[in-house]
Amino acid sequence: MNETLWEEIQPWMVNIRRQIHQQPELGLNTPKTADLVERSLDELGIHHCRIIENGVVAQMGPKEGEAVLLRADMDGLPVAEQTNLPFSSRVPNRMHACGHDAHTAMLLGAAYYLSRSESELTHPVTLMFQPGEEGPGGALPMIEAGVLDNPPVSRAVMTHVDSELPWGHIGVFSGPAMASANDFTIKVYGQGGHGAHPQLGVDAIVASSAIIQGCQTLVSREQNPVESLVITFGTIHGGYRENVIADYVELTGTIRILSPDKVDLILERFSQLVGQIAQSYRAKADVEIIRGYPPLVADAQWTNRVEALLQRELGPQSVRRLSAPSMGAEDFAYIAQRVPATNLHVGVVGPNFVRGIHSSQFNLDERALITGAKAYALVAYYL
Numbered sequence: 001m002n003e004t005l006w007e008e009i010q011p012w013m014v015n016i017r018r019q020i021h022q023q024p025e026l027g028l029n030t031p032k033t034a035d036l037v038e039r040s041l042d043e044l045g046i047h048h049c050r051i052i053e054n055g056v057v058a059q060m061g062p063k064e065g066e067a068v069l070l071r072a073d074m075d076g077l078p079v080a081e082q083t084n085l086p087f088s089s090r091v092p093n094r095m096h097a098c099g100h101d102a103h104t105a106m107l108l109g110a111a112y113y114l115s116r117s118e119s120e121l122t123h124p125v126t127l128m129f130q131p132g133e134e135g136p137g138g139a140l141p142m143i144e145a146g147v148l149d150n151p152p153v154s155r156a157v158m159t160h161v162d163s164e165l166p167w168g169h170i171g172v173f174s175g176p177a178m179a180s181a182n183d184f185t186i187k188v189y190g191q192g193g194h195g196a197h198p199q200l201g202v203d204a205i206v207a208s209s210a211i212i213q214g215c216q217t218l219v220s221r222e223q224n225p226v227e228s229l230v231i232t233f234g235t236i237h238g239g240y241r242e243n244v245i246a247d248y249v250e251l252t253g254t255i256r257i258l259s260p261d262k263v264d265l266i267l268e269r270f271s272q273l274v275g276q277i278a279q280s281y282r283a284k285a286d287v288e289i290i291r292g293y294p295p296l297v298a299d300a301q302w303t304n305r306v307e308a309l310l311q312r313e314l315g316p317q318s319v320r321r322l323s324a325p326s327m328g329a330e331d332f333a334y335i336a337q338r339v340p341a342t343n344l345h346v347g348v349v350g351p352n353f354v355r356g357i358h359s360s361q362f363n364l365d366e367r368a369l370i371t372g373a374k375a376y377a378l379v380a381y382y383l
């Protein structure tokens with residue numbers, strides 16, 4: 001790679017990353033970030049368009065052939081930043097605490113590099129800048145709007161900052177790599193009455209506590225112990241006062257599933273079990289499940305090819321296989337359902353590191369930007 005060119009690109013990327021960092025936007029509502037991406041692509045003379053309101057797609061290289069897709073996400077989180085950085089968020093209670101500012105800067109950095117020798121690209125390259133990764137999801141609407149279609153995309157990579165790896169390092173993982181995240185609300189209906197005469201009522205609190213306990217047996221007794229499943233109850237609300245039997249309790253939580261072929265089964269069994277437990281306590285339960293992203297499955301062969309390339313170009317000590325998947329979720333999973341895809345974990349831990357992603361003190365080492373940008377550019381050139 002042309003290291004002199006990378007030296008020119010690094011401060012350009014840092015500047016873009018800091019601009020995005022100061023102005024975090026949430027969900028699908030990322031107009032300022034999308035504008036900045038478009039202005040940067042204009043500066044580089046790269047053709048681009050918006051295929052959804054705040055989703056930007058750019059095309060590079062030849063028009064014909066099967067494209068490789070490089071994805072970055074652009075949205076922040078509703079977190080109040082506590083880093084004291086000179087370029088801290090200027091928007092109260094919003095922060096780029098998941099490093100998506102860095103992903104966007106890295107993909108623009110790769111575009112900069114590729115733009116200097118675009119004629120050397122042997123196949124089309126699709127650059128995808130999506131909003132809404134933290135929810136409600138920008139990848140699926142962009143797929144529906146045709147991001148994979150013209151030119152046809154046949155393989156894809158994303159990057160994500162990894163706050164457990166040192167800067168300069170990249171981690172890869174193949175197979176089910178991230179979980180399906182599904183939210184639920186359970187409404188438990190009993191019958192109120194005097195706390196001194198439980199036989200005259202139906203206690204929604206006792207039924208709820210049985211539901212909370214009973215659902216964990218799905219994890220411990222019905223799931224293969226080597227396949228990960230998490231059922232977390234996050235909130236519980238109900239009741240009036242000490243001596244009144246509660247007639248209603250509402251529970252909410254999340255179900256995280258790693259195996260793609262188990263999602264339907266587990267969610268169905270969960271609803272069934274909740275209903276049956278409520279019934280056995282003479283109560284009634286309504287279960288509503290809001291399905292989230294599917295599990296992200298990284299294609300084994302494609303991951304091997306990407307890993308071999310990065311080892312060859314960045315040095316074998318810079319690239320490592322991660323030992324475990326994550327129960328976090330990622331909407332790049334929808335792309336991985338359609339074409340071979342993989343996630344590159346870009347290490348960001350440096351001397352000033354405090355806490356990991358989603359923390360109000362998350363601070364990445366900006367030297368990592370060049371590693372991520374190089375990885376994108378290498379995949380575009382060689383695979």
Ligand SMILES: [Zn+2]
Nearest residue numbers: 098134357358
């Ligand atoms: Zn996140």
Ligand SMILES: [Zn+2]
Nearest residue numbers: 098099100160
């Ligand atoms: Zn993220």
